[in-house]
Amino acid sequence: MEKVIHFTLNDEPVSCRVDVRKSLLEMLRTDFGLTGTKEGCGVGECGACTVGVDKETVDSCIYLAVWVDGKVVTTIEGVTNPDGTLSDVQDAFVKAGAVQCGFCIPGMVVSSEQFLEDNPDPSREEIRRALSGNMCRCTGYQKIVDAVEIAAEGRKVK
Amino acid sequence: MYDITGYNEAKSLQDVFDLIKEDPKARLIAGGTDVLVKSRERKEGFVDAPLIGITRIPDLQDIYLDDDETLVIGSMNSFTDVETNPLVKEHAPLLSEAVALVGGPQTRNAGTIGGNVCNGATSADSAPTLFAYNAVLEIHSPNGVKNVPIAEFYKGAGWVDLEPGDILVKIKIAKADYEGYQGHYTKFAQRHALDIANLSCACLLKVENDVIEDLRVCFGVAAPTPIRMAKAEAYAKGKAISEETMAEIGKLCLEDTNTRNSWRASKEYRDHLVQILPGRNIMAAIGEA
Numbered sequence: 129m130e131k132v133i134h135f136t137l138n139d140e141p142v143s144c145r146v147d148v149r150k151s152l153l154e155m156l157r158t159d160f161g162l163t164g165t166k167e168g169c170g171v172g173e174c175g176a177c178t179v180g181v182d183k184e185t186v187d188s189c190i191y192l193a194v195w196v197d198g199k200v201v202t203t204i205e206g207v208t209n210p211d212g213t214l215s216d217v218q219d220a221f222v223k224a225g226a227v228q229c230g231f232c233i234p235g236m237v238v239s240s241e242q243f244l245e246d247n248p249d250p251s252r253e254e255i256r257r258a259l260s261g262n263m264c265r266c267t268g269y270q271k272i273v274d275a276v277e278i279a280a281e282g283r284k285v286k
Numbered sequence: 287m288y289d290i291t292g293y294n295e296a297k298s299l300q301d302v303f304d305l306i307k308e309d310p311k312a313r314l315i316a317g318g319t320d321v322l323v324k325s326r327e328r329k330e331g332f333v334d335a336p337l338i339g340i341t342r343i344p345d346l347q348d349i350y351l352d353d354d355e356t357l358v359i360g361s362m363n364s365f366t367d368v369e370t371n372p373l374v375k376e377h378a379p380l381l382s383e384a385v386a387l388v389g390g391p392q393t394r395n396a397g398t399i400g401g402n403v404c405n406g407a408t409s410a411d412s413a414p415t416l417f418a419y420n421a422v423l424e425i426h427s428p429n430g431v432k433n434v435p436i437a438e439f440y441k442g443a444g445w446v447d448l449e450p451g452d453i454l455v456k457i458k459i460a461k462a463d464y465e466g467y468q469g470h471y472t473k474f475a476q477r478h479a480l481d482i483a484n485l486s487c488a489c490l491l492k493v494e495n496d497v498i499e500d501l502r503v504c505f506g507v508a509a510p511t512p513i514r515m516a517k518a519e520a521y522a523k524g525k526a527i528s529e530e531t532m533a534e535i536g537k538l539c540l541e542d543t544n545t546r547n548s549w550r551a552s553k554e555y556r557d558h559l560v561q562i563l564p565g566r567n568i569m570a571a572i573g574e575a
């Protein structure tokens with residue numbers, strides 16, 4: 129069974145015909161070739177597949193593709209500046225040395241971007257809570273929290 | 287791909303009734319944070335059936351105060367919606383605190399309070415608090431509307447009072463059940479996020495000059511369903527807040543709970559928690575912990 133859906137993907141209006149059995153993660157990766165969004169656990173426990181839907185983060189592995197009909201979707205590809213350079217949050221991750229294997233990072237960045245939009249002046253505790261749905265097996269999280277702090281500071285200066 | 291046979295988006299309650307009539311095997315799906323996980327695990331009833339999406343039905347969305355100041359929460363509000371809603375924060379702050387402890391932000395953005403309740407899990411983070419508030423569930427079906435007290439809704443582990451065609455529309459908390467109460471909820475788990483409780487405990491109480499006027503204690507994961515502590519609650523009425531009172535409340539709770547061993551925690555550990563969490567919650571609720 130397929131359904132035709134219309135939604136906004138990284139600022140671009142798109143329409144597609146999608147198998148109703150697909151998760152949003154599968155649709156993004158296979159139908160749109162947006163492979164920045166990763167599959168870790170597949171059951172909503174790791175956050176590697178985090179994307180923004182209508183300005184809220186969700187785990188795209190346990191979110192049906194058809195559910196984005198009429199909604200606004202942001203993936204890691206939409207976070208990067210249009211000219212291909214890193215966004216301030218991505219840049220802060222690099223500066224802080226917050227990236228090791230990198231597998232969790234697209235999800236971390238999408239969560240951080242949405243969080244900073246909602247809360248431009250966060251405490252470390254608030255950052256930790258905001259990223260509590262994203263697991264990282266490498267870094268121990270400290271430098272990831274540092275990175276979000278750096279990004280928040282940078283935005284205040286601007 | 288999920289092994290489902292179809293998907294329909296219901297736009298109204300009538301749509302749900304019609305779709306279920308067409309295919310009684312069809313399953314309702316809200317935020318998907320439980321149903322899709324179970325489908326992935328190929329649990330019986332969650333594969334090889336069509337799904338009916340209900341999150342876009344307008345009747346299930348609002349949070350408002352009724353004419354008699356009953357707090358009414360539409361079943362399809364996400365945990366995030368419930369956590370941040372000003373009316374919930376003002377009148378049932380314990381519910382706002384409890385749902386803030388569900389999973390992680392992504393789960394709270396997608397998962398709904400109605401889905402949490404209908405799942406029937408004893409570990410549901412919204413449940414002990416809703417039990418303590420004496421929440422009433424408004425369930426619609428093609429045959430009409432019924433109002434079920436939440437304690438009667440939970441029948442057993444993963445088993446709730448829902449027939450095919452029934453849909454939870456509203457969760458209601460009467461003014462007499464929230465006004466003047468203060469409370470505290472403890473989710474006792476290994477991790478601070480993305481975890482399921484080893485044991486959870488909600489306490490709501492009314493206190494006057496350090497004397498307990500009314501106490502409500504509900505545990506999650508201390509029995510096959512969330513469970514209120516009738517003996518401890520009856521005992522506590524009129525007692526002064528003291529270490530002895532707290533100890534006796536804990537002891538009486540042990541008489542009403544029925545904990546078990548699981549890989550998350552042993553029965554002995556859970557029984558220990560059953561005795562100490564109510565006291566801790568009561569002290570926290572009155573601001574002395």
Ligand code: FES
Pocket residue numbers: 166167168169170171172173174175176177178187188189190
């Ligand atoms: S892959 Fe979606 S949460 Fe792990």
Ligand code: FES
Pocket residue numbers: 226227228229230231232233263264265266267
């Ligand atoms: S950098 Fe390897 S999982 Fe986070």
